[in-house]
Amino acid sequence: MDTHPTVEDVPAPSPAPLKTDLTCSRGFSQWLAQHQVSIAFSSYQTGQLFLVGRMPDGTVSFHQRDFERAMGLWHEPGRLFLASLVQIWRLENVLASHERANGHFDGLFVPRTARITGDVDAHELVVEASGRVVFVNTKFSCLATYSLSHSFKPVWKPKFISRLAAEDRCHLNGLCLEDGVVRYVTAAGRSDVVDGWRESRVGGGLVIRTDDDVVVADGFSMPHSPRLYNGALWVLDSGRGYLVRIDPATGAKTDVAFCPGFMRGLAFHDGHAIVTLSLPRNLRFKGMPIEDEIARRGGQPWCGVHIINLATGDVVEWIRLEGGIRELFDVTVIPGIACPMAAPLQGPDLANLLTIEASDRQLD
Template sequence: MTDEQSRAAESVANEAHTAIEVSRGFASWLSANRASLAFTSYQTGQLFLVGVLPNGQVSFNQQNFQRAMGVHHQAGRLYLGSLFQVWRLENMLRPGEVGNAAFDSVLVPRNAQTTGDIDIHELSVDRDGRVVFVNTKYSCLATLSLTHSFRPIWKPTFISKLAPEDRCHLNGLAMLNGVPKYATAVSRSDIVNGWRERRSEGGVLIDIETDAIVTDRLSMPHSPRAWGDRVWALDSGRGYLITVDPASGAKEDIAFCPGFVRGLTFHNGHAIATVSKPRNGTFAGLALEDALRERDGEAWCGVLVIDVRAGGIVEWIRLQGAITELFDVAVMPDVVCPMSIGAASPEIRTSITLDEAEPTAAGR
């Protein structure tokens, strides 16, 4: 990739005419916490990687992945769910190398597992290295299969059968000690698209291990997380980052987020989440609509950094223009300035690296 092409990828105004702005302290926050971010927009099919350039400016690297959804980071690796595939991107740099004099991680798509359009939402990797994802269309958790579209590994007890009907809108996954522990769904509906009539209430947090409903007092919940000694989630229909007591189901509001909040990760005492603007009246009938009106505010599209102790937003990214909806976010610790190469980009054909293990003679 040439320097000119690289600079184009870092531009804060993309070809879809979306302006990106950041809070004054955002670059300093990334640097102080030695971290970068990855977030996705399924609306425009883009993966964004955010870091800090050597000159101190914020870098936005954007690549196209059709209907980019769940994103999960491991050291040197990124997993991404898309329209009909799960992608695995690998950092092609060797220790000490820098790409284009600026990037300490250059992520290249090395594998795409085809699942078909099963509406993959959040995903993660278990302690055995197995990719686990939310198969929303079939109302289950699933993993990849070498032969078939997917292999189901769990479904809520209220789902009577696996069918491509998006019955309850299962959407979120929390891992604990390397195994799936919690899931979120918009309702306990067991009919095709039944969740759409239950958006304002009846959202559930489910203990995957016991099949118990931890709480059914949520509004369009997303992104459960077991972090620290607490269970966290996004009460998206209300616009809140919350904690939930796994014993009683009681919830506590931590911070209000100005938009439809989905995608959640944690780093150094901060929660990081994405917010979206409404689409086709999706806020209608939700408490979030009234909450924004009471605060005399408009919904955002962007990324929020929340101090969980104070319950306030300390830094942010805001997108204004063509991109109005985001889905997921992942933190990339110890990565200062990442970039990726798109699967359909011209650079993919010439970005070639060699595994330098010594070759052996045939038969040895």
């Protein structure tokens, strides 16, 4: 008897993978070699972690793994943390200094724990000196840490937020440490109503010191990624397209560099800033100062990574992404590893990647 499959019997075609061309400046590989670092950056739009290093022959290595809604990154020696849609992942480098994976990777980051938070729209994260992981819980307008039994435990919220609610009231998005504890955060607006920050996208952003709730500086357009480096406080004035240096004592602001994309994610290394840039979501940075600034300079928006010399404000090296990937989030520097990779989250490659920690005593 002849049978014909019904519509339900025919498997739906898999969506075509997003094709993205990655190019980099001619000196990018040499910059990595000179500074003995590699970098990692995330794309929440496509759900990917990128590890960028230098192959033994000098070519640039781009290694990627899928993490749904990949967001905030934190690196400490031998370890990466990554915030995603419903988990915060901890990945461990399982290679000793003399070991290599697949012949040339000198860092192999393997997922070891996933702390389930649910979709709290976790943005940036840090690890305090005590070992406590603190992440920006953007949906609930607070900073939070892990809970053994619940989605999260709140540890701080802005004074103008009257209560915790899943309403993304002020778009809290970035944080940084000072002396091993969280000290500064960024918010897009001083709002205590659901999604109210959108009315403050231009000029309503602020940087807050968490220990005394003082607004250190304001007047930003969608600020992101506060960082302390060389005695100054730095922030991305993303809606304007500027990397800004702030005097934490006076709040005085200085524009250091312009980048032609919406900046999220900031790291520093040896007198350089590394930032990620994104394209506008709806083809235009509608109503944002960055749109006019790019047009005034005769440029086009970028998606990619810029390395900026802080002494001059010049972009000295870059990575550019063209195609399916249009938005990036965070970036971090990985010192001492030339060419990193990461293990997948599932499948035989993970199942068969078995490593043994050295014992504290001799086993017979």
